[in-house]
Amino acid sequence: MSQTPIELKGSSFTLSVVHLHHADPDVVRQALQDKVNQAPAFLKDAPVVLNVASLDSQVNWQKMQQAIASTGLHIVGVSGCKDEPLKRIIGQAGLPLLSEGKEQKQSAGAVVPAPPVELPPVKTRVIDTPVRSGQQIYARNCDLIVTNSVSAGAELIADGNIHIYGMMRGRALAGAGGDRDCQIFCTSLSAELVSVAGEYWIMDQIPAEFFGKASRLCLKDGALTIQTLN
Known part of the structure; x- marks a missing residue:
């Protein structure tokens, strides 16, 4: 055949x-x-x-x-x-x-609001194994938790928050769907790139005092900011 x-x-x-x-x-x-x-x-x-x-x-x-x-x-x-x-x-x-996900099509006449839709709860995606160079993990419409190390050349992408409980040497992109309230939590930050809703830093832009430390990244007044993760 x-x-x-x-x-x-x-x-x-x-x-x-x-x-x-x-x-x-x-x-x-x-x-x-x-x-x-x-x-x-x-x-x-x-x-x-x-x-x-x-x-x-x-x-x-x-x-x-x-x-x-x-x-x-x-x-x-x-x-x-x-x-x-x-x-x-x-x-x-x-x-x-x-059309982006948050755009709504409207007819030329009167706009009739759509009835609310009950969405099922989305389970957080958890990765327990090391994330190797060349691997890409995408947590669609949910948070991503990695309980192991992330090698250089690996990429974590989530529409929600990203948590890394291990050495982070790869790339982390939280809020990939545009949610500017998302954050990145990392116990040992040595990333090639970090991004929240499209606002990003490459490795050289991460403040030296946070490199290799437990850190939290989020957007404040539209700009990427970092603080110690207590």
């Missing part, structure tokens, strides 16, 4: 979302280039989604797209677009318009 030439399967991927708050392509390009220069291993050739909720059709979309591509980032879609002319321009550029 011959094998089918293609197979369609559902899957999920964690993508960085770039929120554009400036209409000048040169300003955006320089800001993105600065971010790429800070973490080239994390952002080089990275696929990204652009959120254009703050932009309208007055922006020069062709130049904006070229400016972002010049930093090495690959645009895979656009979200948050509410300006109809801009939607058409983006569509003509061949980019898909995406």
Whole structure:
């Protein structure tokens, strides 16, 4: 029996979302280039989604797209677009318009609120074994607890909080779904990269007095902050 030439399967991927708050392509390009220069291993050739909720059709979309591509980032879609002319321009550029999870589609007429949905409780994902280099663990819609060491080159991703009760040398990305109240708790912090809801530090940005120590990371006034974990 011959094998089918293609197979369609559902899957999920964690993508960085770039929120554009400036209409000048040169300003955006320089800001993105600065971010790429800070973490080239994390952002080089990275696929990204652009959120254009703050932009309208007055922006020069062709130049904006070229400016972002010049930093090495690959645009895979656009979200948050509410300006109809801009939607058409983006569509003509061949980019898909995406809806983020928290966006709600509204009809042209009266808006009828959807009835509340009772969601089943989500169990925290617990990893008891060492996380080796090259491994990626994703805790979808829940917290992630690792009770062992995490090697350099390993990656922990969670839509909720991340707890590491061991040596942490890899990458930890909490709040991957955009929840800015998430935190990272670590008993021995020597990470390559830490991120909460897209705000990140690479190893060189972690304050020296916290390196190798029990630490807690969270967002405060929109910026990543760190304190001793008591």
